[in-house]
Amino acid sequence: MSETPNKTWSYFGPDFQQKVIWQLLVEPDFAKKTISDIAVEYFDDPYLKRLFIIMLEYYNEYDRVPNLQNKSIEEAIYRYKSPTNEIEGQVLMGKIDQVKLWNERVINKNQLYDGDIVRENIFEFIKQQEYRKLAEHIIQKVKDGGIREKAFNYETGEKFNKIYHIGDAEDYGSDVIDDIDHALSDEFRDTIPTGIKVIDQVTGNGLGRGEIGLVLAPSGIGKTTLLTKIANTAFNEKKKVLQIIFEDTVKQVQRKHYTIWSKVAQSKIKDNKEVVKSRVLKHVKSIKEQGGKLDIVRMSQENTTMHDVRTWIERQFKKFGYRYDIIVLDYLDCLEPNKRSVDLLAAELSIVKSFEAMAAEFDIPCWSAIQANRSGFKVDFVDADNTGGNIKRLQKSHFVMSIAKPAKSENDNIANIKIIKARFAKDGHEFKDCIFNNDTLEIRITDDKYARGLDVSKVSDDDIQNIEEKSLKLVEGFNHGAVAQEAFDHSPTIADLKKQNEDIKENTEFEKPNEGISEGANEGTSEGANVTATVGVDESPPPLPPKIPEVQEYIPPPPQELIPEETGNTVGNIDPADFFAKICGQSTQETQDEWDRKLEEQRKAQGNVFKE
Numbered sequence: 298m299s300e301t302p303n304k305t306w307s308y309f310g311p312d313f314q315q316k317v318i319w320q321l322l323v324e325p326d327f328a329k330k331t332i333s334d335i336a337v338e339y340f341d342d343p344y345l346k347r348l349f350i351i352m353l354e355y356y357n358e359y360d361r362v363p364n365l366q367n368k369s370i371e372e373a374i375y376r377y378k379s380p381t382n383e384i385e386g387q388v389l390m391g392k393i394d395q396v397k398l399w400n401e402r403v404i405n406k407n408q409l410y411d412g413d414i415v416r417e418n419i420f421e422f423i424k425q426q427e428y429r430k431l432a433e434h435i436i437q438k439v440k441d442g443g444i445r446e447k448a449f450n451y452e453t454g455e456k457f458n459k460i461y462h463i464g465d466a467e468d469y470g471s472d473v474i475d476d477i478d479h480a481l482s483d484e485f486r487d488t489i490p491t492g493i494k495v496i497d498q499v500t501g502n503g504l505g506r507g508e509i510g511l512v513l514a515p516s517g518i519g520k521t522t523l524l525t526k527i528a529n530t531a532f533n534e535k536k537k538v539l540q541i542i543f544e545d546t547v548k549q550v551q552r553k554h555y556t557i558w559s560k561v562a563q564s565k566i567k568d569n570k571e572v573v574k575s576r577v578l579k580h581v582k583s584i585k586e587q588g589g590k591l592d593i594v595r596m597s598q599e600n601t602t603m604h605d606v607r608t609w610i611e612r613q614f615k616k617f618g619y620r621y622d623i624i625v626l627d628y629l630d631c632l633e634p635n636k637r638s639v640d641l642l643a644a645e646l647s648i649v650k651s652f653e654a655m656a657a658e659f660d661i662p663c664w665s666a667i668q669a670n671r672s673g674f675k676v677d678f679v680d681a682d683n684t685g686g687n688i689k690r691l692q693k694s695h696f697v698m699s700i701a702k703p704a705k706s707e708n709d710n711i712a713n714i715k716i717i718k719a720r721f722a723k724d725g726h727e728f729k730d731c732i733f734n735n736d737t738l739e740i741r742i743t744d745d746k747y748a749r750g751l752d753v754s755k756v757s758d759d760d761i762q763n764i765e766e767k768s769l770k771l772v773e774g775f776n777h778g779a780v781a782q783e784a785f786d787h788s789p790t791i792a793d794l795k796k797q798n799e800d801i802k803e804n805t806e807f808e809k810p811n812e813g814i815s816e817g818a819n820e821g822t823s824e825g826a827n828v829t830a831t832v833g834v835d836e837s838p839p840p841l842p843p844k845i846p847e848v849q850e851y852i853p854p855p856p857q858e859l860i861p862e863e864t865g866n867t868v869g870n871i872d873p874a875d876f877f878a879k880i881c882g883q884s885t886q887e888t889q890d891e892w893d894r895k896l897e898e899q900r901k902a903q904g905n906v907f908k909e
Contacts (some may be wrong), residue, residue: 304323310872314340316415317347321362322370323615327416328362334423334463344388351377351389361727365397366618404616410608420463427460486721489662493531495742496714499698499722504623504662509653511629511691512666513684513717514700516672520666521545521627522735523700524551527664530589530627532584537623539613540593541606543631547593553738554591562737590619602635603651610659621661626652628666630686642687649690669699677703678715678727695720700733710734714742 317335321328332353340346355363355373363369370393378386402408435453438444480722486505490497497503504510514520521542528540542550552563559576561569581591594609606626614620634644635651656663670685681691690698697718703709712733716726732741 311342312340313415313418315344315392315395315399316411317419318345318392319399320412320415320419321352321398322365322393322396324412324416325362325364328364329356329633331419331423332356332362333418336426339422339426344385344392346896348374348389348392386590400615404612410612412611417896423463424460427463431456431460468693473682489531489534489536491527492533493526493740493742495728496716498699499716499726500719501721504664504696505721506662507693508658508661508664508721509649509656509693510696510698511694512664512667512698512700513679513681513691514666515669515671515679515702518700519712519733519735520700520701521550522553522733522738523637523740524625524627524664524666525550526738526740527593528623529554529557531623531625532589535584535587537588537590537619538592539610539621539624540591541624542593542595542627543598543601545595545627547595550593556736557738564736592621596633600633601631602633603648603655604635605633607655619781620659623661624655624663626660626663626665628668630666630668642689644691645687646689649693653693659817673701676701677729678713681717691718694718702733710736710739852862 321332335349337346337349337353342606351373352370354377355361355369363373364859368836371390374386374389374393378389387457399408403410403412431453435444435458438449443449486501486508488500488502488505490503492499512520512523514523521544525540526789528538531538555561555562555566555573558580559566559569559573559577561573566573592613596606596609610621610624629648629652632648636647638644638647647886650662652665667690668685669679669683671685673679673685676683679701681688681697683699684691695718697716699715699717701713701715703713710733711730714728714731714733716722716724718724728742730743732739732743734740
């Protein structure tokens with residue numbers, strides 16, 4: 298059965314065929330995904346067929362499709378052209394010149410860009426061609442009686458399913474240990490920092506590839522300040538940055554960047570123009586030489602959609618040949634949905650979904666902001682329930698932080714920052730009284746609960762109070778020990794007491810009672826009279842002092858430091874850390890008793906006792 302003429306291509310026309318080649322040469326991702334699905338017989342022009350065969354041979358050898366940007370298509374033509382046909386190479390280069398001319402007209406906006414339409418139609422065309430071929434195969438089987446074969450139904454079903462999924466992104470899942478080294482590496486997210494120290498710690502050094510972050514704040518608080526700070530930091534990291542703005546002018550945003558680089562406040566630039574210019578040019582030149590780039594583009598607030606944003610980015614790539622490493626869009630509420638909808642909440646959610654899809658497709662981090670509602674002006678911390686519009690927009694985001702400026706701090710360059718959501722870290726952090734200066738663009742978290750900076754851990758007010766109480770107990774315990782030490786230093790040792798006893802024996806001699814005193818008189822003397830006589834009457838002898846008991850000879854151990862001074866991490870042989878661990882949670886009295894017990898043990902071991 299002879300092959301019927303290909304009527305489908307006549308419907309799309311020769312121009313469409315050439316546009317297919319154009320898209321294959323300027324869209325590497327599209328080309329790699331579709332080139333194996335395109336058959337050479339789909340082209341009517343013999344030279345387009347030959348050009349496609351050369352592209353296919355290059356792809357089979359190098360696993361990539363030749364393109365215009367790096368001129369690899371010219372190398373492919375030179376390598377794979379027919380060695381015996383001198384004219385072929387010239388004709389094929391002529392076809393490439395036509396494609397280049399078309400591409401230049403699109404970039405310069407002299408021709409409407411319809412590459413996306415071509416890509417959509419190419420998949421439909423491939424399906425039509427494959428269905429036609431399958432239909433012819435079935436008809437032939439019917440004529441040959443092949444439909445009676447057991448494998449016919451299965452093979453036909455498989456072919457239908459394959460054609461149906463032409464153009465779909467192929468994702469067969471991943472084995473749990475696929476690329477395990479990359480999953481375990483610290484750089485698996487390939488993050489870009491924000492420039493705000495504690496926020497970078499909490500987020501693991503910023504957003505990673507394919508992640509989106511949102512800033513939630515009321516109007517006029519500082520969304521542009523924060524987003525400009527993020528874009529500026531990314532540029533300083535030698536990244537290619539795109540900052541898209543809607544409300545501010547390009548000059549206003551430029552001045553914000555100049556302030557960060559020059560350390561001259563925006564309000565002072567007028568009086569320091571030469572200083573600012575010198576510092577900015579020197580810094581930007583250095584970063585650009587290392588691959589950094591920062592583009593600022595202002596788009597209209599009238600009917601701009603996420604599709605328009607993506608189209609602009611694609612045009613930049615086609616014109617200059619580079620991709621951005623991060624996109625900062627100020628801000629999402631200024632965009633219109635791709636499709637008109639009477640449901641405003643659904644429209645708002647569709648914008649965030651498109652923003653997330655762009656980040657995933659470009660495989661880069663993307664930042665933006667959304668407005669808080671009116672209640673956001675009256676709270677210390679803006680939370681999820683202060684979101685203006687569809688709250689589900691926060692659910693689609695990987696990271697959400699908020700800025701609040703209570704009325705009392707409105708003019709003090711102070712703000713409260715909260716992390717509302719973080720898929721890759723712990724959320725719920727609240728940072729009070731942060732430096733947030735819209736004039737100098739200084740954003741710094743000064744909350745004393747996060748004073749450790751990079752080693753951040755959330756500490757509640759109750760935790761702080763408990764720690765302070767335990768510290769006081771430890772201090773009181775050491776103070777009590779110091780008082781006991783002073784008393785001990787002035788107390789006699791056993792040797793002192795023994796010597797005192799011997800001195801009393803040697804130096805005290807009592808007179809015997811007078812023999813002239815009768816017993817009656819003696820007996821009549823009361824205890825009170827005895828006391829009085831002892832103090833002031835010569836006739837009565839003084840009473841004997843109490844005898845100090847004999848003390849057995851004691852040989853003290855070798856001299857050693859009784860209560861050594863604090864040295865290093867220990868006080869004598871008592872480890873403060875160990876002692877602190879033991880007394881934490883005890884009452885003050887228990888702390889003192891514990892300390893006294895340890896002192897007494899050391900003194901007994903060294904031959905010393907307390908005074909009673």
